[in-house]
Amino acid sequence: MKLDVWLTWKNKVNIRNIPEYEIARLREKAKEINGSPTNYENEYSTLLTRRLNHEPLQYIEEYVPFYTIQLKVDQRCLIPRPETEYLIELIKENIEPSKGILDIGTGSGCIALMMKVLFPDVEVSGIDISQEALSIAIENAQLNSVPVNFYQSDLLENVKTKSFDLIIANLPYIPQDNLDGLDKEVIDYEPLIALNGGVEGLEIISRLIQQIESNDLTNLTLCLEIDSTKSEQTLDLLSDWKDVKLLKDLAEKDRYVFATR
Numbered sequence: 038m039k040l041d042v043w044l045t046w047k048n049k050v051n052i053r054n055i056p057e058y059e060i061a062r063l064r065e066k067a068k069e070i071n072g073s074p075t076n077y078e079n080e081y082s083t084l085l086t087r088r089l090n091h092e093p094l095q096y097i098e099e100y101v102p103f104y105t106i107q108l109k110v111d112q113r114c115l116i117p118r119p120e121t122e123y124l125i126e127l128i129k130e131n132i133e134p135s136k137g138i139l140d141i142g143t144g145s146g147c148i149a150l151m152m153k154v155l156f157p158d159v160e161v162s163g164i165d166i167s168q169e170a171l172s173i174a175i176e177n178a179q180l181n182s183v184p185v186n187f188y189q190s191d192l193l194e195n196v197k198t199k200s201f202d203l204i205i206a207n208l209p210y211i212p213q214d215n216l217d218g219l220d221k222e223v224i225d226y227e228p229l230i231a232l233n234g235g236v237e238g239l240e241i242i243s244r245l246i247q248q249i250e251s252n253d254l255t256n257l258t259l260c261l262e263i264d265s266t267k268s269e270q271t272l273d274l275l276s277d278w279k280d281v282k283l284l285k286d287l288a289e290k291d292r293y294v295f296a297t298r
């Protein structure tokens with residue numbers, strides 16, 4: 038097939054910046070969209086152009102594997118990261134929720150849905166401030182036939198029940214001054230509301246901890262995914278909590294804080 042002849046010279050030059058495995062996957066996606074393994078040049082060119090414009094491969098492919106499930110992703114939600122898959126692993130190994138699980142800042146629904154898969158007898162809710170994120174989380178619940186209660190809330194504002202013993206939160210943690218330095222793949226495509234952690238990067242996480250304390254929520258474990266450079270400040274925020282543990286990701290970076298109260 039003479040696809041490269043057919044591409045513009047500019048694209049041919051830039052295409053060398055795309056790894057081989059991505060090229061192969063874009064080709065497969067083009068065949069899928071075209072509905073046939075031949076004559077897919079138009080679709081392939083469109084997908085290559087999107088990738089050359091720095092759109093993440095995951096948004097182009099539309100689906101990503103996450104732990105044991107498959108998720109739809111697009112610009113309504115953050116692309117789930119491997120660090121978050123490892124958070125699932127750590128929770129599975131270390132915590133036994135029985136009353137209820139609340140996933141705050143659910144995005145694609147990845148954490149909430151995996152919790153329901155791992156703990157099918159426990160009620161799971163996923164909340165997000167973004168209606169757009171919630172709409173894709175609901176699609177992902179249907180896609181995986183996993184019953185999770187998704188609803189809109191600014192942190193705990195619309196949470197009426199106290200019947201949970203595990204709160205998980207992977208909230209935005211990038212300091213707002215660092216946003217401009219992010220890769221184009223991230224800053225140009227992923228939702229800003231999923232990234233911007235305010236002035237120090239800890240604004241939303243610290244507001245959540247304050248809300249839990251002022252609502253006097255107890256008998257629960259809080260599991261946070263954090264920026265590896267913010268572990269000391271996060272531990273300071275949890276000075277009144279018990280069993281505070283700082284855990285590392287697979288790259289040996291401080292990435293998670295577990296605490297109870």
Ligand SMILES: C[S@@+](CC[C@H](N)C(=O)[O-])C[C@H]1O[C@@H](n2cnc3c(N)ncnc32)[C@H](O)[C@@H]1O
Nearest residue numbers: 117142143144165166167191192207209230231
């Ligand atoms: C870093 S993303 C994580 C998404 C998903 N949990 C994951 O691990 O891939 C943070 C999510 O928090 C949501 N969010 C931001 N501010 C929030 C707030 N005040 N209350 C609830 N959710 C919020 C964003 O919309 C976004 O979906």
